[in-house]
Amino acid sequence: MSWSILFCLCVIVGVGECQIFPSLMTNATMAIVIDKEYLGDDYDNFRNKIEEFLEYAKREILRHGGIYIQMFAWPAISIKREFSALLSITSCKETWRLYRAAKRENLLHIAISEHDCARLPQNMAITIPIIETGQETPQLLLDLRTNRLLNWKHTVIIYDNFITDDLLTRVIKVLTKRTSQVSSAGISLMSLFTNASAFYDDINGVVRSKLAGLSENMQESHFIAIVAYELVEIIMTFAKELKLTNAQTQWLYVISNTNSKVKTLKRLKQFIMEGDNVAFIYNNTLINGTCNGGVACHIEETLTGFMKGLDDAIVQEFEMASQVSEEEWEAIRPTKSERTKYLLDKMKKYLMQSGSCDNCTKWKFETGETWGREYQVMETDESVAQILSVGTWRPSDGATLVDELFPHVTQGFRRKTLPLVSFHNPPWQILKTNASGDVVEFGGIVFKIINELAKNLNFTYAVEIIKSHNPPNVSATIASSYGLNETSSFMDLINNSETTTFRVPQGILELVHNKTVAMGACAYTVTEDNKKIINFTDPISIQAYKFVVARPKVLSRALLFISPFRGDTWICLSTTIISMGPILFYIHKLSPVYEYKGIRSKGGLATVQNCIWYMYGALLQQGGMHLPYADSARIIVGAWWLVVLVIGTTYCGNLVAYLTFPKNEAPITTLEDLIKRSDTISWSYSKNSFFEAQLKVSNDETYMKIYKGAKEKPNKRNMIAEIKAGRHVYIDWKIKLQYMIKQQFLESDTCDFALGSEEFSDEQIALIVAPHTPYLSRINQEIKKLHQMGLIQKWLQDYLPKKDKCWMKKRSIEVNNHTVNLDDMQGSFFVLFIGCFLSALVVGIEKCWCKKVKDKRQKKVVQPFIS
Structure with missing residues (x-):
C-alpha cells in the first residue's frame, strides 16, 4: 500500500483514530488550557471564539493533515505523551508550571499570560504577555533581565513625576524578584521631583542637587533613569559634571513619552563623552493608526502560525517518507524534539513577518559607541561618540537585538586600534630591529602586559617609537640557557647599566599628556612630581633597593679547638685547674686519717705537682694512679668529676657545631652596618636615580648619613675590583645587582659577591596614561588580575638570572653536613x-x-x- 493511499484513508477515517501511519504529524494532538479562574466572566466568550477559529483553521489552513484538540478549563492537567503542542491562557505562575511539565515531554508551548511575567525560554516556547498601552516599561525591563542584558546586582533608579506609583511599584518588582533565569538584585530609588509643579520651577537646580546627593563611592554603579525626554539632556550633563559617568558605570535611559515621530536620538551624542557606557530605550509606538491587540487577537495569530507550521511539517514528512521504505523511515524520521524545534521556528518566522497584534507598540534600543573614538582618525567632522541602533522591543516577541545594549561592557574597545608610544629599555621594553633599523617586534615585561590588556579589553595597538640614549639591539642573539626568549640577550641586560625607569624621554611625556596616544607602553617610576603632568596605573612591579658587598670570607680554623669557649672561660678554667691541685694537696695533707691509720706515704698525692697533674688528668677524663683514702679528699675529687662532666660535654657539643658550620666574617647586612664601617668601606649609587631623590628629601638619620657619605660612582671595572676587595659597597635595584653577581660568576666562576639582607626605598613602577583618562579603573582591574594570577611575577622571574651555586649562598650560610678536613x-x-x-x-x-x-x-x- 502506497503512502498516498494510506494518507487518504487516514483522512477519511479520522486522524485521531488512524495510528498505523508512522509519523506523529498525521495525528498531532494539541492541548488548549483556558484557565476559567484567570479569565473569569470572559471564559465562555474566549472558548467559543477558539472553537470557531479551530473549525476554520482545520478547514482552510491545515489542508494536508488533521489535528486532535483537547480543551481544559483548569491548568492542573496531566501532560500526556501523545501531545504535540500546548496552548495555555493562564496566570504567570501556572504558565511556568505548565512549561516545566511540557518540557519533560518535549512539547511546543504557546503561552498567553499576564503582564510582568518572565518569558519562557525561547528555544522551547513562545510567550506573549498581555500589556495595556502605556504600561510596557516593567515588562520591557523584565525581558532585558531574563535575557541577561541587565544582569546587575544593584541598580539606582532615577525617576520623575510622570511615572505613576503603580507603574513604579511594578518596575521595582520586576528588577528585584528572582526568576529561574536571574537571581535577585537590590535597588536604590531617587525621585527628581516631589510634585508636578516642581518640574516647571528650577529644573537644572533640582536635578543637580539630587544627583549630587548620590554617593561618591558609586564608581561601578548601574543607573536606570525612567524620565521624560526633556530631562535626558539635563541628567546627562550633570551626571558627567559630577563624575557619575565613567568606564565602570552604566546608564540606561528609559523614555516613555516619545512616539514614532522620534526616529533616532542622535542629537544626544553631544552629551556622551569618551569612555561612557550609555544606552537609550525609547517609545516608538505608532500614533494615528489602527492597531489590533488583546487576548483574542493573539490566540488567532498564534494558532494560525502553528497550523501553518504543522501543515508544512506534514507535507515535508510525507515527501520524505514517500522516498524510502517503511523500515528506513522508522530509522530516519524526525524525533519529537526535532518536530518541536521545526514548528517553533516556523511560528516565529510567521509572527515576525505577518504578525499584526500589538504591532503598533514598539520600543527602540540605541547605545553610545565611545571607547577609543578620540584616538581614531575621522574622515568627517563627527563628535567623539556615535549613536548606534541596536534593537527593538515588541510585546509579542520581546527584545530583538542586533548588537549589545552596552557594547563596551562585553566587547571592550571593539577591536579599535589604539596608538601607544614606547622606547627601548630592557628588560621592561625590548624592541627588535632589522638591519635597516626598523622595529619589527616588541617584547619585554611591559609588552607582555600590553598584550594581555589588548586581549582582555579587545583592542589592537600601533606603537610610535621615541629614540633614547639606549637604542634597540639589532642582534637577535638569544641566551636560551637563561630562559630569555626576547631580542635582548642576557649579556645585553646585565651590561646595560643605563637601564632605568626613573627617567623617560621627554617626547613620551608630551604625547601622553596631550592625549596624542592612549598609553605609554613603558615602565615609569611613580612620583608625585610626575603625577602633575601624567597619570599612573597601579604598579606593575615594586623594585626594592639593596647593596652588593664582598662575600664574607671563612675565618681561619687553626684555633678551632679553642672556639667552643670564649677567652674568659678558658682563663677561668685554667685558673681552676691550677688552684684545685694545691687545694687537693692541702686537704690530703691536713687529713688526720693517714696518721691515725699509719698509712701516710711520701708518693702519690703527697706532692703539689702530683695533685695538679691528677686534676688535669681528671679534666681530660684520664683519671690517675692514686686516689685519696680520706673522705674529705674524696669529696673534693668527686665534686671535680662532676664539674669535669659538664665542661667536657659542653666542649664536645660546641666543637661538633663549629666543625659542622664554618664561621665567617661578620657580614654587612644593613645600612646601619655599612655606616658603622664607614672608616674602612666606601659606598656609591647611581646618580639621577629614584634612590638619590629619596635620600635628598628624607629626614631619616640613616638616609642622611648615606647621602652625605656617598662617593662618586667609579667606572665598572674599578668598582668590581673595589667591591671584591671588600673596600666598596654599591647600592642599586636588587634585580640589577643580581645581574652583576651573575656576570661576575660567569667571568670568574667564583662567588665573590653577596647581597645585603635589608631591602629599602621601594620604587613603584607603573604604566603611564593621560590625565583624567576614563579607562584607568578598567586598566587597573586587568593589572590586578594579572598580579593575582601570578603572571607579572612569572614574567619578572623569566628575566632574573638562573640559580647556580652562588644563589644558594645569597641567603644563608651552607647548612649541609661539613666533612672534616685538614x-x-x-x-x-x-x-x-x-x-x-x-x-x-x-x-x-x-x-x-x-x-x-x-x-x-x-x-x-x-x-x-x-x-
Whole structure:
C-alpha cells in the first residue's frame, strides 16, 4: 500500500483514530488550557471564539493533515505523551508550571499570560504577555533581565513625576524578584521631583542637587533613569559634571513619552563623552493608526502560525517518507524534539513577518559607541561618540537585538586600534630591529602586559617609537640557557647599566599628556612630581633597593679547638685547674686519717705537682694512679668529676657545631652596618636615580648619613675590583645587582659577591596614561588580575638570572653536613707540635738542672789527697 493511499484513508477515517501511519504529524494532538479562574466572566466568550477559529483553521489552513484538540478549563492537567503542542491562557505562575511539565515531554508551548511575567525560554516556547498601552516599561525591563542584558546586582533608579506609583511599584518588582533565569538584585530609588509643579520651577537646580546627593563611592554603579525626554539632556550633563559617568558605570535611559515621530536620538551624542557606557530605550509606538491587540487577537495569530507550521511539517514528512521504505523511515524520521524545534521556528518566522497584534507598540534600543573614538582618525567632522541602533522591543516577541545594549561592557574597545608610544629599555621594553633599523617586534615585561590588556579589553595597538640614549639591539642573539626568549640577550641586560625607569624621554611625556596616544607602553617610576603632568596605573612591579658587598670570607680554623669557649672561660678554667691541685694537696695533707691509720706515704698525692697533674688528668677524663683514702679528699675529687662532666660535654657539643658550620666574617647586612664601617668601606649609587631623590628629601638619620657619605660612582671595572676587595659597597635595584653577581660568576666562576639582607626605598613602577583618562579603573582591574594570577611575577622571574651555586649562598650560610678536613684539624697538630717542642725544651732544662745539681754534690764530697 502506497503512502498516498494510506494518507487518504487516514483522512477519511479520522486522524485521531488512524495510528498505523508512522509519523506523529498525521495525528498531532494539541492541548488548549483556558484557565476559567484567570479569565473569569470572559471564559465562555474566549472558548467559543477558539472553537470557531479551530473549525476554520482545520478547514482552510491545515489542508494536508488533521489535528486532535483537547480543551481544559483548569491548568492542573496531566501532560500526556501523545501531545504535540500546548496552548495555555493562564496566570504567570501556572504558565511556568505548565512549561516545566511540557518540557519533560518535549512539547511546543504557546503561552498567553499576564503582564510582568518572565518569558519562557525561547528555544522551547513562545510567550506573549498581555500589556495595556502605556504600561510596557516593567515588562520591557523584565525581558532585558531574563535575557541577561541587565544582569546587575544593584541598580539606582532615577525617576520623575510622570511615572505613576503603580507603574513604579511594578518596575521595582520586576528588577528585584528572582526568576529561574536571574537571581535577585537590590535597588536604590531617587525621585527628581516631589510634585508636578516642581518640574516647571528650577529644573537644572533640582536635578543637580539630587544627583549630587548620590554617593561618591558609586564608581561601578548601574543607573536606570525612567524620565521624560526633556530631562535626558539635563541628567546627562550633570551626571558627567559630577563624575557619575565613567568606564565602570552604566546608564540606561528609559523614555516613555516619545512616539514614532522620534526616529533616532542622535542629537544626544553631544552629551556622551569618551569612555561612557550609555544606552537609550525609547517609545516608538505608532500614533494615528489602527492597531489590533488583546487576548483574542493573539490566540488567532498564534494558532494560525502553528497550523501553518504543522501543515508544512506534514507535507515535508510525507515527501520524505514517500522516498524510502517503511523500515528506513522508522530509522530516519524526525524525533519529537526535532518536530518541536521545526514548528517553533516556523511560528516565529510567521509572527515576525505577518504578525499584526500589538504591532503598533514598539520600543527602540540605541547605545553610545565611545571607547577609543578620540584616538581614531575621522574622515568627517563627527563628535567623539556615535549613536548606534541596536534593537527593538515588541510585546509579542520581546527584545530583538542586533548588537549589545552596552557594547563596551562585553566587547571592550571593539577591536579599535589604539596608538601607544614606547622606547627601548630592557628588560621592561625590548624592541627588535632589522638591519635597516626598523622595529619589527616588541617584547619585554611591559609588552607582555600590553598584550594581555589588548586581549582582555579587545583592542589592537600601533606603537610610535621615541629614540633614547639606549637604542634597540639589532642582534637577535638569544641566551636560551637563561630562559630569555626576547631580542635582548642576557649579556645585553646585565651590561646595560643605563637601564632605568626613573627617567623617560621627554617626547613620551608630551604625547601622553596631550592625549596624542592612549598609553605609554613603558615602565615609569611613580612620583608625585610626575603625577602633575601624567597619570599612573597601579604598579606593575615594586623594585626594592639593596647593596652588593664582598662575600664574607671563612675565618681561619687553626684555633678551632679553642672556639667552643670564649677567652674568659678558658682563663677561668685554667685558673681552676691550677688552684684545685694545691687545694687537693692541702686537704690530703691536713687529713688526720693517714696518721691515725699509719698509712701516710711520701708518693702519690703527697706532692703539689702530683695533685695538679691528677686534676688535669681528671679534666681530660684520664683519671690517675692514686686516689685519696680520706673522705674529705674524696669529696673534693668527686665534686671535680662532676664539674669535669659538664665542661667536657659542653666542649664536645660546641666543637661538633663549629666543625659542622664554618664561621665567617661578620657580614654587612644593613645600612646601619655599612655606616658603622664607614672608616674602612666606601659606598656609591647611581646618580639621577629614584634612590638619590629619596635620600635628598628624607629626614631619616640613616638616609642622611648615606647621602652625605656617598662617593662618586667609579667606572665598572674599578668598582668590581673595589667591591671584591671588600673596600666598596654599591647600592642599586636588587634585580640589577643580581645581574652583576651573575656576570661576575660567569667571568670568574667564583662567588665573590653577596647581597645585603635589608631591602629599602621601594620604587613603584607603573604604566603611564593621560590625565583624567576614563579607562584607568578598567586598566587597573586587568593589572590586578594579572598580579593575582601570578603572571607579572612569572614574567619578572623569566628575566632574573638562573640559580647556580652562588644563589644558594645569597641567603644563608651552607647548612649541609661539613666533612672534616685538614683546615679543621690543623689546630690539633699545632697543639701536638707545641707539646713536643715544650717537652724537648723541658728535657733540655731538666738535663741542665740535673747536671748542675750533680756537679754541686760532687764538690761537696771530700776527695783523698794523693801525692
